[in-house]
Amino acid sequence: MPNETGPNTPIATAARSVNRLLLVYQKEVREIFRDRRTRFSVIISPLLITPLLFALMGKMISNQVADAKAGQLQVGYVGSPSSALLTNIQKSDPNVHWANIKEDEIEKTIKEHKIKAIALLPETMESDVAADKTVILKIFFDAGNDSSNSASNRIESLFEQQGRQVVAERLAKNSLSPELATPFKMQPTPISSGGTAALMILSSLLPYILAISAISGGIYAANDLVAGEKERGTLETLLVTPASRKDIVLGKYLAVATVCMTSSLLSVVGLLIPFYSRLPVYNWLTRGGGLSLSPVSVLSILFVQLPLAVLFAGALLALSTYARNQKEAQTYLGPVMILVMVPSMMSMMVKADSGLSFALIPVLNATLVLKQALSGAVNPSFMIVAVLASMLYAGIALTFAVSLFQKESVLLKA
């Protein structure tokens, strides 16, 4: 009772092959999304991670603003408390409290963080100022401590402010215009459509998050699909069906790519939530013409994020095919994650408008386009080269996975 295999024309054979590939794909996708861990890493996590991060940043920023408003700063000085200049400075900023310190206790006081910075006022300060001389003021602070640095800057700016008043008095005494000592007065004016400091931070951080989302969603699925099947012995039952090894590996690859793309797309959706939900916790993003995400930027993000997902799917599948079991696949994953994280992190340091050669570096190229998109300045030629390069690398990874799938020494080791 022989079974019929159907007509053997090239078209019929190809159609059967595509049909089997799609059957494998459908089955894999169905099984993948029935897994709770995968649902969490592919759907829940990418949707929530960016909104949560933005909300957290908003909360931190509002806390910092509140702290700065109510900020009381304790600084010190060495010298006479009866100095008229010191009294003027104390009056100019009531939030800064001045403590009189003995000269031999400067080092100890700062080191113990009792007082953040101390100004050493020379005994001759009043008379030197009156005699139109320059007074040398030493400000002691801990260069390795942020708050000590900012306290030192605060003292410096208070004395500079007082200094401008002294200059004005000196000029007036000599019947000269105050403008004589001010040939230039700077007025930095950010353009209203430009970015903000928050935007700079976000455009550095977000590409990293989006790249990690694209790969992390596919990790479990890829491991389960080949290494897991080897371990459980189900791959053998699949290999004895008429589906060719190429049909099987391509079906599985498409399934992993679908998972990586879903994870990527949802991470972009997660990115849109803070901008379009109008929740109060995200007000800081758009306040004062801050960050905006135009449809062009969103499309650009998708355009580079998808080839990146395809590349990750190929790499993950090759890894899973090579591994004997899921545990071994997890072990190989460590170095791969570093290979993904390092270029993603590099995007924080590399300028968004870097040369075209950067568009050839896998992962970094995509994260740089994301960075460009977030700052509203996508370079089309950079983007096209980046997409083509990612697709080329994805092709190489997939070819490698397919060739591994043909090797019985790799496929049947468990």
Next chain:
Amino acid sequence: MILVENIVKTFDVKNAAPVRAVDGITLECKPGEIFGLLGPNGAGKTTLIRMLATILAPTSGSASVAGFDVVNQAQDVRQNIGYLTGSASLYERLTARETVRYFGSLYGLQANEVESRMNAIFAQLDMAEFADRRCDKLSTGQKQRVSIARAIIHKPPVMFFDEPTSGLDIMAARTVVKFIKQCRDEGRTVVFSTHIMSEVEALCDRIAIVYKGKLSAIGTIDELREQTGESRLDNVFLKSIGMEAE
């Protein structure tokens, strides 16, 4: 239906000489017979079956299954075989019905054909109760019935059973044994590998004793008894591989 001619399979081993897992076996299996492959673990039974099922490519020699060459017509061979092994598991997150439907479709069966065959098999194997339950929720015996249904859905003329009862309790093993007999009665060619003597005695029409990759003896059980002069099958086996009978 199965012709094997001087087939060899070697595996490369790191820093050592290649291992000849199957070393020049020649045999023939006919439709309507259960052909037993008897041998200890590591004898080469699984490697031989894997070559006949086109999972592994022979290093040399040739074999044809259901009239198709295992190397040049591998896809046709796979279309005509069923494969059941005791070590394979099922897709845990698919139901029994989804599993069988998936394999039926991979064999190119039309949807209505898969459904009607599946219903018939499920009724025959008494699977209705758990047909829509996920495989990870099934007992070992129920899983084995799903595996049988998966292996037979395309009505293959040749069936390979590689230690199909390993790890099964007596009830589940009984279902498998019954199924193997049924395959023979339906006129299929059945290759059955085992190291359990009682199963060989109960099932096999002819047996091949495989040891260290080579064929030590071949024939019906009676023929082998006559050749060795032993009545107990374990002694027949020991004598065939050149060891002293107990």
